[in-house]
Amino acid sequence: MAQEANPFESLQEQIDDAAAYLDVRDDVIERLKNPERVLETNLSVEMDDGSIELFRAYRSQFNGDRGPYKGGIRYHPGVTRDEVKALSGWMVYKCAVVDIPYGGGKGGIVIDPKNYSEGELERVSRSFAKELRPFIGVDRDIPAPDVNTGQREMNWIKDTYETLENTTAPGVITGKALDNGGSEGRVEATGRSTMLTAREAFKYLDRDIEGATVAVQGYGNAGSVAAKLIEDLGANIVAVSDSSGGIYNSDGLDARDVKAFKNETGSVSGYEGTESLTNDELLTLDVDLLVPAALENAIDGDLAKDVQADIIAEAANGPLTPRADDVLTERGVHVFPDILANAGGVTVSYFEWVQNRQRFYWTEERVNDELERVIVNAFDTLVDAYEKHDLPNFRTAAYVVAIQRVVNAYDQSGNWP
Numbered sequence: 001m002a003q004e005a006n007p008f009e010s011l012q013e014q015i016d017d018a019a020a021y022l023d024v025r026d027d028v029i030e031r032l033k034n035p036e037r038v039l040e041t042n043l044s045v046e047m048d049d050g051s052i053e054l055f056r057a058y059r060s061q062f063n064g065d066r067g068p069y070k071g072g073i074r075y076h077p078g079v080t081r082d083e084v085k086a087l088s089g090w091m092v093y094k095c096a097v098v099d100i101p102y103g104g105g106k107g108g109i110v111i112d113p114k115n116y117s118e119g120e121l122e123r124v125s126r127s128f129a130k131e132l133r134p135f136i137g138v139d140r141d142i143p144a145p146d147v148n149t150g151q152r153e154m155n156w157i158k159d160t161y162e163t164l165e166n167t168t169a170p171g172v173i174t175g176k177a178l179d180n181g182g183s184e185g186r187v188e189a190t191g192r193s194t195m196l197t198a199r200e201a202f203k204y205l206d207r208d209i210e211g212a213t214v215a216v217q218g219y220g221n222a223g224s225v226a227a228k229l230i231e232d233l234g235a236n237i238v239a240v241s242d243s244s245g246g247i248y249n250s251d252g253l254d255a256r257d258v259k260a261f262k263n264e265t266g267s268v269s270g271y272e273g274t275e276s277l278t279n280d281e282l283l284t285l286d287v288d289l290l291v292p293a294a295l296e297n298a299i300d301g302d303l304a305k306d307v308q309a310d311i312i313a314e315a316a317n318g319p320l321t322p323r324a325d326d327v328l329t330e331r332g333v334h335v336f337p338d339i340l341a342n343a344g345g346v347t348v349s350y351f352e353w354v355q356n357r358q359r360f361y362w363t364e365e366r367v368n369d370e371l372e373r374v375i376v377n378a379f380d381t382l383v384d385a386y387e388k389h390d391l392p393n394f395r396t397a398a399y400v401v402a403i404q405r406v407v408n409a410y411d412q413s414g415n416w417p
């Protein structure tokens, strides 16, 4: 099992690693390593039995130099202040690497949603929306889904905001259902960017993705969509997992059928014709491509020594610790970082926000074409930086590109006296 690393310290280390290759003053870099503000609140919510329960919740607004704060809201028992700070910082550099006009933010509630009824979850979400209301807005801070949240929670938050503000403002949040101002293609967007990154990575490394073997850790929104779209490229998904464990079949799984099985039974475990394996076994399988799509710190320095994949495309945020990065760089494993490989989610959120502002809605084909253009451009810019500056790995390349863009926006804005 991977050792805990503090994700906020990991983010700061990633920024320092890239800053070493940039001609930017230390005090400016220091500014880019810390959030502008963090809201911490205790939601008191009535449960179905009439009792009141407290839920700790956070929203971190990391940096707004390039536009409104943007980023998802996570419901998970492991949410911490430092985790939310890290996730909000990763959003800054993600939006910059794909060059969409946002800063970075992130929110989280310490809750295991499995233990609550739909009515209780609605009251928790509305209570958080009430606390968030003064801090968010179409041009201020725009939340979205993350782990254990989706269209349902986004709809509740939008409705609470609009009711309290006595207005209609669908662009205050993205990832909504289609009938509530959502965008075609948003549900699949995160996994789609992982597929596009993997496709471009194989091309760049002069390898064939058709017939390649693939393991996917985490089979939720990001992982299951990435799996099915990578399978559509002709790759062979041999192993997938979720929090209950993993399944393996050397002949390959049917990604869509496994998802249907998980929807029916609640987990991938027990899928017909498979051997079970632990998450650590999955992460160290001898495959061509590994897609971590669960949570932070899945692979630490020790586990990284046993990773046998040649290419990693990070669908999750922060799945590798900095020590794991060092080990994998040393061992020549090609890691394509989260801030590129899962940037499809926020990119299509941007498209949703644009559509909400214009009250003019796009076809799924247009969304997917525009997304492909953004991700392929970002990939090309990243490999150009990697080659031009002779950088150690693709993560550093992504941060070099992203930090420079944030610094440019900051510099061009001038100074207050």
Ligand SMILES: NC(=O)C1=CN([C@@H]2O[C@H](COP(=O)(O)OP(=O)(O)OC[C@H]3O[C@@H](n4cnc5c(N)ncnc54)[C@H](O)[C@@H]3O)[C@@H](O)[C@H]2O)C=CC1
Residues within 6 Å of the ligand: 145, 146, 147, 148, 149, 190, 217, 218, 219, 220, 221, 222, 223, 241, 242, 243, 244, 279, 293, 294, 295, 296, 315, 316, 317, 318, 342, 343, 345, 346
């Ligand atoms: N939903 C989105 O649009 C975006 C999500 N992400 C990132 O993708 C990752 C996954 O998020 P979603 O797919 O949205 O969440 P989700 O809630 O839809 O799915 C999470 C999956 O990970 C599994 N999981 C949890 N702990 C695990 C463990 N220890 N080992 C193996 N599997 C485990 C769960 O069982 C579930 O299948 C997170 O890091 C998230 O921040 C990144 C960009 C956008």
Ligand SMILES: O=C(O)CCC(=O)C(=O)O
Residues within 6 Å of the ligand: 070, 071, 072, 073, 094, 142, 143, 144, 145, 146, 174, 175, 317, 342, 343, 345, 346, 347, 349
């Ligand atoms: O869609 C968005 O705005 C943000 C998605 C997100 O939280 C992420 O990319 O980690």
